[in-house]
Amino acid sequence: MTFATITGHEQQKNILRRALSKNRIAHAYLFEGPDGIGKRLMALAFARALLCLKSTGCGDCPACRKVDHNNHPDVHLLDAEETTIKIDQVRSLQQELSLRPLEGKDKICLIDGAEQLTPGAANALLKTLEEPQPNTLIILLTSHPEKLLPTICSRCQRLPFSRLPKQQLATILCQRLDLNSTEANVLAALSDGSLKKALGQNKQLYLEKRHNLIQSLSALSSGSTIPTFSLADELATEKDLLPDILDIFQAFYRDVLLMKHGRPKEELVNLDLLESLEKQSKILSTDSLMIKLKALDSARFHLQRNVNRQLALEVMLIRMTAA
Amino acid sequence: MSYLVLARKWRPQLFDDLVGQEHVSQTLKNAISADRVHHAFLFTGARGVGKTSAARIFAKALNCLNGPTTEPCGVCPSCVEITASQGIDVFEIDGASNTGVDDIRELRENIRYLPSSSRYKIFIIDEVHMLSINAFNALLKTLEEPPAHAKFIFATTEPHKIPITILSRCQRFDFKKIGQVAVQERLRFIVDQEGIEISNASLTTIARNGGGSMRDALSTLDQVIAFCGEKVDDDDVQTLLGLVSRRLLVDTLEAVLERDTRQVLALVQKVDNHGHSFRQFCQQLVELTRALVILKVVDQPEDLVDYGQSEMQELRQFSAPVTLEDLQRLLEILIRTEADLATSHFPRLTMEMVLVRLSSLPAGVDVATLIERLETLERRLAAGLPPEVRVVERQPHPVLTDVPPPQEPVEKKSEALPVEEKADKNWAGLVEFVSSRRRPRISALLEQSSLLLLELPRLCIGMPGKYFSLADSEMRQSIQDLAADYFAARVKVEFEKLGNGDKIPPSLHEERAQQESDRQKKLRENATDHPLVKSALDIFGGTIETIKPIDKGFV
Numbered sequence: 049m050t051f052a053t054i055t056g057h058e059q060q061k062n063i064l065r066r067a068l069s070k071n072r073i074a075h076a077y078l079f080e081g082p083d084g085i086g087k088r089l090m091a092l093a094f095a096r097a098l099l100c101l102k103s104t105g106c107g108d109c110p111a112c113r114k115v116d117h118n119n120h121p122d123v124h125l126l127d128a129e130e131t132t133i134k135i136d137q138v139r140s141l142q143q144e145l146s147l148r149p150l151e152g153k154d155k156i157c158l159i160d161g162a163e164q165l166t167p168g169a170a171n172a173l174l175k176t177l178e179e180p181q182p183n184t185l186i187i188l189l190t191s192h193p194e195k196l197l198p199t200i201c202s203r204c205q206r207l208p209f210s211r212l213p214k215q216q217l218a219t220i221l222c223q224r225l226d227l228n229s230t231e232a233n234v235l236a237a238l239s240d241g242s243l244k245k246a247l248g249q250n251k252q253l254y255l256e257k258r259h260n261l262i263q264s265l266s267a268l269s270s271g272s273t274i275p276t277f278s279l280a281d282e283l284a285t286e287k288d289l290l291p292d293i294l295d296i297f298q299a300f301y302r303d304v305l306l307m308k309h310g311r312p313k314e315e316l317v318n319l320d321l322l323e324s325l326e327k328q329s330k331i332l333s334t335d336s337l338m339i340k341l342k343a344l345d346s347a348r349f350h351l352q353r354n355v356n357r358q359l360a361l362e363v364m365l366i367r368m369t370a371a
Numbered sequence: 372m373s374y375l376v377l378a379r380k381w382r383p384q385l386f387d388d389l390v391g392q393e394h395v396s397q398t399l400k401n402a403i404s405a406d407r408v409h410h411a412f413l414f415t416g417a418r419g420v421g422k423t424s425a426a427r428i429f430a431k432a433l434n435c436l437n438g439p440t441t442e443p444c445g446v447c448p449s450c451v452e453i454t455a456s457q458g459i460d461v462f463e464i465d466g467a468s469n470t471g472v473d474d475i476r477e478l479r480e481n482i483r484y485l486p487s488s489s490r491y492k493i494f495i496i497d498e499v500h501m502l503s504i505n506a507f508n509a510l511l512k513t514l515e516e517p518p519a520h521a522k523f524i525f526a527t528t529e530p531h532k533i534p535i536t537i538l539s540r541c542q543r544f545d546f547k548k549i550g551q552v553a554v555q556e557r558l559r560f561i562v563d564q565e566g567i568e569i570s571n572a573s574l575t576t577i578a579r580n581g582g583g584s585m586r587d588a589l590s591t592l593d594q595v596i597a598f599c600g601e602k603v604d605d606d607d608v609q610t611l612l613g614l615v616s617r618r619l620l621v622d623t624l625e626a627v628l629e630r631d632t633r634q635v636l637a638l639v640q641k642v643d644n645h646g647h648s649f650r651q652f653c654q655q656l657v658e659l660t661r662a663l664v665i666l667k668v669v670d671q672p673e674d675l676v677d678y679g680q681s682e683m684q685e686l687r688q689f690s691a692p693v694t695l696e697d698l699q700r701l702l703e704i705l706i707r708t709e710a711d712l713a714t715s716h717f718p719r720l721t722m723e724m725v726l727v728r729l730s731s732l733p734a735g736v737d738v739a740t741l742i743e744r745l746e747t748l749e750r751r752l753a754a755g756l757p758p759e760v761r762v763v764e765r766q767p768h769p770v771l772t773d774v775p776p777p778q779e780p781v782e783k784k785s786e787a788l789p790v791e792e793k794a795d796k797n798w799a800g801l802v803e804f805v806s807s808r809r810r811p812r813i814s815a816l817l818e819q820s821s822l823l824l825l826e827l828p829r830l831c832i833g834m835p836g837k838y839f840s841l842a843d844s845e846m847r848q849s850i851q852d853l854a855a856d857y858f859a860a861r862v863k864v865e866f867e868k869l870g871n872g873d874k875i876p877p878s879l880h881e882e883r884a885q886q887e888s889d890r891q892k893k894l895r896e897n898a899t900d901h902p903l904v905k906s907a908l909d910i911f912g913g914t915i916e917t918i919k920p921i922d923k924g925f926v
Contacts, residue, residue, distance in 0.1 A: 066597060067597045072596065168501065172465070174467055174497075175465035194650075199528055201587075202584055205376070205597070206590070298720060310633045311633070311636050311637070334731060338727075345716075
């Protein structure tokens with residue numbers, strides 16, 4: 049993996065390239081940005097460029113290959129065991145970092161999902177993060193920088209990553225997945241700038257089931273009690289897809305909101321459902337749209353906290369239909 | 372990779388380098404020169420304000436060969452070793468990694484021996500708040516009376532996690548956040564030394580971004596230098612820090628205040644296109660709104676908000692037609708949104724929703740205006756209803772009683788009613804009154820029950836056995852209240868259970884049923900007696916099946 053093969057993030061690449069060429073590499077970086085946009089790839093590319101025997105990240109030398117195959121002895125990767133990164137993992141990392149590099153001239157440590165560090169682990173990392181051994185580079189990756197201790201953030205050089213622009217993502221999708229431009233646009237918009245998500249298994253959901261879902265949701269009215277409950281029932285069985293389904297609903301009503309306030313068509317997500325959007329934007333008031341969107345939001349909030357799924361969905365649908 | 376980040380390279384090495392903590396350095400210096408150095412210190416304060424640096428400087432000052440001195444020389448072996456964190460008599464312990472009681476026992480083992488080459492054995496425990504409770508307790512005796520050659524320095528960002536018994540054994544120093552000007556001066560000094568060209572405006576931005584922490588500011592500066600190289604451009608700093616241009620912010624607020632939802636949404640799109648984080652955007656909107664509020668309420672806002680004269684003028688003009696209430700409401704909602712955005716799944720939508728909501732809110736009215744309007748209304752009402760005015764004016768709180776809620780007309784009546792009218796009030800009236808107050812459960816119960824006694828204040832109600840269980844104390848209280856309202860006197864309600872055979876006055880329900888059947892009987896008699904009916908029966912030789920009244924008022 050080199051910088052060139054990573055999509056987007058030109059500014060971040062420039063910063064890292066410049067740091068490499070001027071030899072102004074900080075001892076700790078914090079890569080922050082949404083999931084699935086290439087932070088880890090970027091960190092690995094950076095590591096490769098740093099460890100490469102030819103100092104170019106050539107991809108041919110043994111060091112580059114080892115980095116690519118995840119078996120370079122000087123690259124340490126810290127991931128969450130189960131759901132958290134524990135203090136023992138940090139201690140063994142500290143032990144590793146106290147030794148000299150084995151092959152290259154630098155030791156590199158990637159901590160993926162730094163927001164999953166337990167409080168104890170995060171605190172244990174502080175001194176190491178402040179003044180590690182010479183020739184040590186620690187890269188923290190996180191999608192939720194606000195969940196990190198301020199004392200951690202303050203010790204790192206922060207490098208914010210933004211989502212991939214919709215247009216760019218759509219172009220890539222067109223090339224890689226052989227989609228037509230409307231489909232690619234819809235997929236790009238729904239996957240929220242995350243290439244990982246767009247290329248993932250949700251393609252079918254986004255492109256095919258979306259119509260049915262939106263149809264059955266917008267058909268509900270405050271009187272239709274039984275269809276409401278049966279839809280809730282149906283949704284509750286889709287445990288894994290549920291967040292994405294909520295995304296779809298949210299995107300739909302957001303489109304209605306935008307349309308109602310006269311925004312141009314290019315900003316909408318559901319370009320293939322324009323007719324239905326227009327119809328809804330005539331029926332619904334801004335207030336009831338807000339209530340619907342809020343109901344979606346609070347359902348998502350509750351679902352993340354392990355409440356009874358079906359109950360949460362029923363409440364959500366009742367609120368949405370009542371609005 | 373021999374590069375040291377600026378925060379490490381420019382770590383203060385003398386008390387005088389310690390920016391913004393004069394109260395600490397002066398105290399420590401005086402303690403050294405007066406030879407009154409305590410044996411345990413606790414340094415607390417936010418991140419990156421100089422706690423660890425102060426601890427190291429203090430250690431050097433105590434152990435310097437020419438000392439103890441207020442100005443460690445920095446060249447003697449002791450100073451050099453401490454600077455390189457290699458001192459054999461200065462133990463810098465990572466409190467967050469060595470948290471257990473065993474680590475403390477090791478330390479206690481160690482502390483008994485005299486220092487090998489220096490004056491004091493100094494234990495710096497950084498991040499001390501992470502020590503376990505047992506570890507803290509194991510330290511107590513040592514901390515109270517350590518050997519004469521030992522000094523403790525604790526540093527932490529979270530003093531509230533430290534047991535009170537430890538706190539009471541230490542001299543505590545609270546490090547302040549460093550003022551923006553001080554940070555900026557220090558930054559200027561460093562960039563000059565590093566040979567980097569940067570404008571004062573950019574340094575101000577960087578210093579502000581640090582939020583009172585020198586290390587944060589230096590990390591940011593590092594980031595900026597990494598991006599821009601030796602020559603730093605102002606625009607680059609803005610983009611790199613993700614700062615939204617002030618123009619865009621003012622435009623957004625303007626669109627919100629003009630209730631132009633379309634424009635608001637267009638601006639959100641623009642913010643997104645620029646790749647700004649919405650949280651940052653919201654934070655800056657909060658800052659701007661705060662500035663507007665301050666401009667409204669303070670005459671000389673120069674110290675409180677950080678804007679140039681011309682900008683201030685522009686903002687003042689901009690905020691002139693907006694009421695303070697509206698601005699405060701705006702501020703409140705934006706602050707709440709900022710917190711929501713941190714956890715939001717789809718920040719852009721959250722921002723859009725809030726801004727659309729803000730721009731469709733009706734204009735706020737302040738409480739003073741409302742009260743004024745209420746008073747005017749009162750006066751006019753009072754003028755229109757002269758007989759009641761006297762009653763009202765005798766009330767201690769005219770504002771409260773003058774405009775009674777519409778659903779309680781009886782209360783008003785009861786105040787105005789003459790006393791003799793009470794005689795007219797009877798059981799049936801009470802039941803009707805209860806049902807008119809929309810208490811269906813109580814009125815239904817009362818209809819089924821019969822009145823045993825009504826001698827105010829005593830009201831005795833008899834209930835058939837099957838309903839008696841409903842008559843709990845809560846029910847009694849409600850009936851008591853309602854009856855008190857109705858009779859305009861204090862009433863004491865009693866319930867009695869009625870058996871089947873008891874001789875009792877009929878309940879309203881029974882009475883009504885009785886009346887109904889009487890009426891039926893009379894109707895039948897009337898109908899059969901009617902000559903027309905009689906002749907019809909005679910002629911056709913039929914019988915009377917049913918009798919239906921044509922008109923309710925017939926009998």
